[in-house]
Amino acid sequence: MTAGVIGKAIRRKEDPALIQGKGLYTDDMKMAGMLHAAFVRSPFGKARIVGIDASAAMAIEGVHAVYTADDVRDLGPLLAQVAIGALRPLLADGVVNHVGEAVAMVVASDRYIAQDGTKAVDVDYEPLEAVVDLEDAASDRVIANDSNESNVIHVWEVGDADAVAAARASEGAIEVSVKMINQRLIPTAIEPRSALADYNAGYGSVTLYSSSQIPHAVAGAIGKTFGLTSNNVRVIAPEVGGGFGAKLNYYAEEALVTFASRELGSPVKWTETRREASVATIHGRGWVGTATIIGTSDGKILAYELDALSDMGAYTQNFTVAIPLLGQYVAPGQYDIPIHWKIGCVVTNAPTTDAYRGAGRPEAIFYLERIIDAFARQIGMDPADVRKKNFFEEFPAATAAGMLMDSGDYRANLDKLLELADYQGLRQKQEEARKEGRNIGIGLSTYVEVCGFGPSALAEGGFSWAAYGLPAAFNGSGLVRVNPDGTATVMIGTGPSGQGHETTWAQIVSDALGISVDNVQVRHGDTRDSPMGIGTFGSRSLAVDGSATAQAAEKVRTKAARVAAHMLEASPDDIEFADGGAHVAGSPDKTVTWAEIAEVSYQPHRLPEGMEGGMEANAVFSPANATWPFGSHLAVVEVDDTTGDVVLMDYFAMDDCGNVINPMIVDGQVHGGLAQGISQALFEHAIFDEDGNLLTGSLLDYPIPTAGDLPSFQLDRTTTPTDVNPMGVKGIGEAGTIGSAQTVVNAVIDAVAHMGVTHIDMPLRPKRVWQAIHRNGG
Amino acid sequence: MFPRQFEYVAPASLDEALSALASTPGAKVMSGGQSLIPMMKLRLFSPGTVIDIGRIDGLADIVEKDDHISIGALVRHNQTASDPTVAAHAKALSQAAGWTGDHQVRNRGTTCGAMAHADVAADQPAAAIALGATMMARSSSGQREIAASDFFVDALTSALSEDEILVELRVPKASNGSRSAYDKLGRRGGHTDYAVAGIAAWVNVGDDGSVTDARIGVTGVGTRPTLAEAAAASLIGTDGGEESIRAAAGLVTDGITVIEDLYGSVEYKTHLAQVFTERALQQALAG
Amino acid sequence: MQVSMTVNGRTRTADVEARTLLVHYLREQLNLTGTHVGCETSYCGACTVLVDGKATKSCTVLAVQAEGADVTTVEGLANGELHPVQEGFWERHGLQCGFCTPGMIMSAVALLNENDNPSEDEIRHGIEGNLCRCTGYHNIVRSIEYAAATMRGEDPPASQWKDES
Structure with missing residues (x-):
């Protein structure tokens, strides 16, 4: 072991690039011939689209194309894991159901001209009555999205209503009840979303840079949308400027720039403006409910009840309907008390809600x-x-x-x-x-x-990316490779956006192998290179992918111990790793460096009889x-x-x-x-x-x-x-x-x-x- | 994020700027650009021509004259906020400038620009009104004086005509007994951000301690920065004590149409105007 | 229109449209992508650069307005070695996702140029024009305190972290 690596406040490996302005985010990427997309978005909460006239936009010098629902309908709606309720069309099809819904995409030679183009697209709307208040929507007085029969598309319920009734009827019971709003929020990562697609028809493959927490899942979804196998889709989430759950979605814009790139044969980039982000990226929270405690005067709680509604927005996206379920999991908090907890999922004429930092759990605990x-x-x-x-x-x-x-x-x-x-x-x-x-x-x-998702068996209950064409459970994986020069490269399938994975994972591997933290490089975010991973969300990366990496490092260590033992003519059981190499327990002078171990490992004739060359291992971890x-x-x-x-x-x-x-x-x-x-x-x-x-x-x-x-x-x-x-x-x-x-x-x-x-x-x-x-x- | 196309001219002299302005319909004057450029980026406002006065010499100074302080068209908020002469003679303006925007905005935005922009919740206009400042408006046909209290016509509308540039703000120097203060509740709470309600108070106190003159400028609550005349009048002749301050505060929104917005109801903003009238008057009277 | 300015010590001349914002000129034409864009209302400060030594939101300045100016971006800060503010951010974990960081660092540099010994309150108000969504500002304040001390030639305040092994 390298003493003190775990539990130590090591300054971050990520930082030198970022503090010098050398970190590369999606909008920093440029490709030859790259075009820029911008969107025409609905100014109405709900309206019928009577007509779209793009001729003036097309007449602007530098505008290459204007696309509407007619062009993308056959790609299907936006995929969602929990597909309860109406899904979002990639571009509004005949009707808009919230302010900011994308109606048309303009592709132009630069972003200023693209913006000029959006202003020149003439959309004829017939405004319809919208509903945004949750309780009003729950009454179905107005149907927010006509693809649903009722605005209440699901009800989550858990606990024991009878136990609550019994508590209420018990002698000396004191009941306190308050109706409270947990308001809708806009996640507001400082980096707006951005996506850059390069669809190469010659290779039959697409490369998509995206400001995403879930590169592998987006790769699966792009493949499914465009009929490509997963090995022909490469998604790269470079530096990601904050996510907080808002970049834990497959977004329509990711599909649409891919589509435009395929159609135009050029790379196409789109970067959200802040005002656009406020209506095009998911929102969070948005609950109204009445909480009740029934207890006794000595402070004993006899029962807890919540009767609430949760705002889904106009369309179901990735985990939209499942967010209250995450709240339900923690409904009783730290308390050994009976509960009855019920929450209706209500569609409104507002942007979609989904996971925002905490995702259901802050609301529940609130x-x-x-x-x-x-x-x-x-x-x-x-x-x-x-x-x-x-x-x-x-x-x-x-x-x-x-x-x-x-x-x-x-x-x-x-x-x-x-x-x-x-x-x-x-x-x-x-x-x-x-x-x-x-x-x-x-x-x-x-x-x-509740976090660290999750056990593989939860896939049976929907915890997977199957709907994105990626039928993997919420496992973690880590690949640890010792390079021929004795440094280590770690590849993980997480999608960090500031959580310091490069540093933390280097500490884990350094601890296992005795290679200095400086000599461990952690790579993530590129689906071509990294092992299958389901992304960074729900406070899960360390518990799941970190554990996998620790296990992979352990496999490498076991093999390296055999190599070192062979080199030092000792028993593998006596090999210890520290300070950049291995030594025989009790004989600190009998030492080989990692560079020496690696050299031997990559020259298989010098290895013990029958041992495979190389020095790397992958592990997949599914927690209990x-x-x-x-x-x-x-x-x-x-x-x-x-x-x-x-x-x-x-x-x-x-x-x-x-x-x-x-x-x-x-x-x-x-x-x-x-x-x-x-x-x-x-x-x-x-x-x-x-x-x-x-x-x-x-x-x-x-x-x-x-x-x-x-x-x-x-x-x-x-x-x-x-x-x-x-x-x-x-x-x-x-x-x-x-x-x-x-x-x-x-x-x-x-x-x-x-x-x-x-x-x-x-x-x-x-x-x-x-x-x-x-x-x-x- | 991306303004429409426009013509850009950056004249080297005021005369050139004024003639460009006179000959270009729909042209907009830009000094620091901290209000104008965001509006252009959002395409809420798209002038055909922008006349950047930022390169004209001689407009960037604060100069102490015999009876007033001259604040040139290109004096930045941070200059106004940190200038000792302004602080000595026009504390309310100094405070208001220091609470305008954030550090970067104050580095670039100008006091005169904030006046000409005439935002309903801007800080410095209230101070200008309370201090009895004068706006010097110049066009190619000459210069005229506009009293600050007449300058703010409506939301984002000043008394400047299309061919005029606000070249200078003149703030009267304080006499022995006059002093001022500005206080507000910002939209983020404390003093941060635009005013939910902001009050600039100016008083003149006689040798016997009585209030001989007063002006109160109100911002944030109505459709324009306004003089609270009844409130100020009620103070004159009083001892400036707690009771008279409270009485003046009670009159502060007389004649003002208080507007509800995201930051407060009519009732709340009326109340805040009263609270900050008390606070600003207390500070001003305390010297 | 032709525009000429000094950027990180080099004279740069280019053709731009009048409407080109300084930040887009820096990012798109000079490929200085360290300066970021996080909003369009001059609020977030991710685009902060120094113009003639003063912290400026480069999304709220036209490139043509910067004619003749001396512009410093985050890329021009380190001079062979890290600037003390950069070092402070590294030592005291003043960044997570790093997106607001270049602008935040430039504001901190401007702040410390004007006040070499700011109080916590002065630091907090001095960087009000820069939004960070990751750090809650706690460690940004510590980072600037670290930089201020080292720029004064003093030892930085002790680290808050103890090893937990």
Whole structure:
């Protein structure tokens, strides 16, 4: 072993290129003869397309083509894994069902001219009545998408309604119920999406650069759409400038630039503008529901109920309908309580929703942890104590949502958080501030996350990319190759967008082989080179693909030990790897370097009799279960009751993601996750008018936080490894987001509860906070 | 993201710019471009000709004159915000400029450009009004003075005629008893971003401590930056104490049509205007 | 129209349309793709470069406006070795996906040129014109603190991370 590689805050291998502006993102790619695409998009929430006249656009010098539904209809609709409800046509076919739906594609010699072309396409629309409000849509007063019979295309339900009824009827039961909105969000990776296709009819193959979290899945889907076998489609996700779930879709634009390239015989690139991103890329969240806790005055929770609706948008895309299911998996959170949980999936005249950081789990934990807080307030008990009273204490834990949670120690985690934040001290400060007329609030939340998907058998339940023509389960794979010079190349099928896989994976392999981190190069994102992988999402890459890589490294190590033993005339069992080579245990002077081992390995005549040449191994890993990270968070806010302005003063996060490979990277993931959850609580909201117009379609009106809006975060960890993978790791990409929105809301309510406020819907913009206070005469 | 095509001219002198403007229908004057270029990129506005005054010498200075401070057409927000003379004589403008946009925007956008753009929620117009500033508008046929309080006509509409360029903002120098302050709630909370409601207060305090004159500029809540005349009038002759401040605040939206938007209801924005009137007056009166 | 400017120390002359934004000129014509585009409303700051030493959003400047100017992009920052701000971002994990990073670094360079010892609050407000969606800014602030200290010739603040092996 190379001492201290695992668990060490090694600076990232990714960074030298990125900090010098040398990292290459999709829009940085240029090809000879490359053309540029731009889209004509619907200005209506719902309308019939009466006619499209592209003649003026075609007359512009530099415009090569204008395509409409007639041209692409035979490619079929956009593929989706969970194909419940109407699928999206690649270009709107006779009707548009949300603002921003692509109606026509203009291809031109440069992007300015392409944009000129879109303005010259004359589309004649007949506006139709749209429906965007969830409850209104659920009534089916107006059908949002006429391809569906009802707007409610699915209902997810779990738990025991009878148990809830019994709790309700029990003596001394106290019931607290709050209707709450978990608002629709726009993911807003800073890099807009981009796709560049080069369809070479001579080779019968296509190369697609795309800003994607799922290059292999997109390759499968492009193959299926265009009738190509997987070995004739190469998808490359180069540097990807943030994803957060929004790049976890096969998108129509990826298919359309491929189509245009095939038709025109030239590479075609499209890069989204920000306003386009706000309507063409998936949205997240968008729930309305009533959460209820039934409990007793001593803090015991007898039952938890959620009755909710979730906004699907106009069309079903990749995982759209399955997002609430991910929420359902964590519905009871850290608590050993009966539940009844029901959520309707509702189609509206708005852009499609799908996975956005946390994907169903932030929504689920939001409702649970908000209503537990309300319950604690109702019975006058400290919110930390109510939580502790209902924790699961033994693991694995079978939950009321039918899940088995691998490992945890919730009490220790919460206690450590309260100590880190000096909870009692904070409560005293809060009391003192209150005497001075200052409204300080302290908010708490715990959470569990389910991630690390997943066990191969889940493919039977739909966890695969079969609909994309890629019938692989959610396995991970890793290929470890020691090169003839003794360096290592690791190839993985993940699709990172800033998570530091090159560094973390290098640490894993370095730890196994004793090759320095500097001498391990990790390659990903190119489906031609990397082994089958299903992408980076759902906090799964390390637990699944990382485990596979560790196993592959172990295979290499085993073989290398035999080679080294042969060279050193020792037993393979006595070979140890460290410091760039192998030595015989107890005889540090009997050493061979990795370069020497590699040289022999690539000269098979020097190998032990019968041993195959080369030094590489691939492994495919399917975990026994998902993993269940958990944690607890605490926020301190101050509310100006005169203006309603909220200042987040302090934020404490105590997360448990099992074992940690690189604490620096793990902390970074938490920071970013927190910012997004906090931002949901305080800033972001995709607002539509009743006709389906997005009123917050630019960063001017859709405020993602700046540095001035956030404090420095105070983090610590507990470490409860899992046994479902060999490294005992769980996943950290989404934890910060899942834990944070309700923590901030709970803090704000804590600050203003003395003025009679019990709930404020997110985002807690000054106007809403003031109105809530004002309504109560505060 | 991609503006329509346009003609671009970058005159070397003001006279050249004015004659180009006079002879080119539909031309638009650009100084820093921080408001104009985003609108052109979104194709919300597509002038046929852009006259870039950025290369004209002599417009980029803040000059202290006998009775006023002259702020040239090319003075950037950051210059206005950091200039000690502006801070000494026109604190409200200094603060408003410092809370305009972000650092990069303040490096490039100009104080006069922000005036001419006449956004309903911009900061510096409120300060200009409260400070009793004068806009110097020049055309090829001459120069005229427009009182700041008459300059903001409607949303994105100033009193400049099509052939005029705002060449200079003149801010009266403070006398012994006069001082000012600007305060706001930004759209992101705190002072960040455009004003949900912003108030610039200017007061003149006599030797006996009573308020001898006052002006209050309001931004963010209505369709244009406006003088709150009744509120200011109510302060004059008072001791500037808590009660008179509160009374003035209560009148601040008199005569203003408060507009609901994404950032607040009529009720809330009216309330905010009152709150920030109190805060700005307190700061101004505290000196 | 012909436009001529100094970019990263080299004089560059080219024909552009009047409507060509400086960022597109840099990216498309000079192939300096380190400067990124993240929005069109002058909000995200991914396109920040230095124009005559001042942090500027190159998506909100016409290339022709930069005639005669001295432009520095992220590619022109390192001078044989990394600029202290680049080093700070590397040492303190000031980036994840890296997309906002060039603009963020250029803003930080401009900030530190004007104020060599900024407080946390001054750093946070100084980079308000640059949006990052990955880091929550925590480590960006640490990175700039690191750079500020090293540029003053002092030891940087201690790292926040302890080994967890």
